[in-house]
Amino acid sequence: xxxxxxxxxxxxxxxxxxxxxxxxKAQSLGLDEDELAHFGMAVRECMVNAVVHGNRYSQxxxxxxxxxxxPERVVVTIRDEGSGFDPDSLPDPLAPENLMRQSGRGxxxxxxxxxxxxxNSRPGAGxxxxxVKHRAVA
Amino acid sequence: MSVKLTSRxxxxxxxIDAAGRITLGEAASHFRETxxxxxxxxxxxxxxxxxxxxxxxxxxxxxxxxxxxTVTNSGGQLKLIGLSKRVKDLLQITKLYTVFEVFDxxxxxxxxxx
Numbered sequence: 001x002x003x004x005x006x007x008x009x010x011x012x013x014x015x016x017x018x019x020x021x022x023x024x025k026a027q028s029l030g031l032d033e034d035e036l037a038h039f040g041m042a043v044r045e046c047m048v049n050a051v052v053h054g055n056r057y058s059q060x061x062x063x064x065x066x067x068x069x070x071p072e073r074v075v076v077t078i079r080d081e082g083s084g085f086d087p088d089s090l091p092d093p094l095a096p097e098n099l100m101r102q103s104g105r106g107x108x109x110x111x112x113x114x115x116x117x118x119x120n121s122r123p124g125a126g127x128x129x130x131x132v133k134h135r136a137v138a
Numbered sequence: 139m140s141v142k143l144t145s146r147x148x149x150x151x152x153x154i155d156a157a158g159r160i161t162l163g164e165a166a167s168h169f170r171e172t173x174x175x176x177x178x179x180x181x182x183x184x185x186x187x188x189x190x191x192x193x194x195x196x197x198x199x200x201x202x203x204x205x206x207x208t209v210t211n212s213g214g215q216l217k218l219i220g221l222s223k224r225v226k227d228l229l230q231i232t233k234l235y236t237v238f239e240v241f242d243x244x245x246x247x248x249x250x251x252x
Contacts, residue, residue: 012162012163015162034223034224034227037193037224041195044161044195045195045196048162048195048196048197052162093232094232094233099232099233099234099236099237100203100206100207100237101200101203102200102201102203102204103196103197103200105196105199105200105232106196108231108232109196109228109231109232112231
């Protein structure tokens, strides 16, 4: 298993960097082009959340990115240093009254595009998400 | 900026041709401003051509929704053409396929405007 640890600034360039890193690691999973692109998007969406909503672009706050690769899966963990939030407070982007909202779809896409997803956040303690993508089934 | 946006007229339909990546940041803002400019010029029929869009994230999708609202609030219609499979998938997942009228052919799309 190989591990990558990055401490990233709270800026959009970090989103691109994290997506590229995750895609590079996931190349070995034998995923097709669409699955790979979707996985990259999931990482991207979570990085955006960390930079924009968690750390609010603060130069004083970092995003911690960990990527573990084994022959059978890739695990990406993203942790911000923000204020945390109550995940139950998020509106459902698929509810009819929310369909036309400008934002709020990132986690929906993330959950759809990975095999396992978990989110831990508490007010005052930052947010950590864990994304797992398994090797393609032959 | 990673998105290129140009607009042209096909009769009374304003076509916005997008190329590149529409993601959070300058690209998504540019996308929003372009749709707004087209509406501010009095266009009521707007066709968004995404044939050359290689990537769109949830922020880009959000700007499409925002553009749709801007156009419809001004009494107009916004429709889409040239969606790749990946963009179609995103619209399916987010249930926005029920909101946008999508076409594969520009001529057919232009004819569809009332």
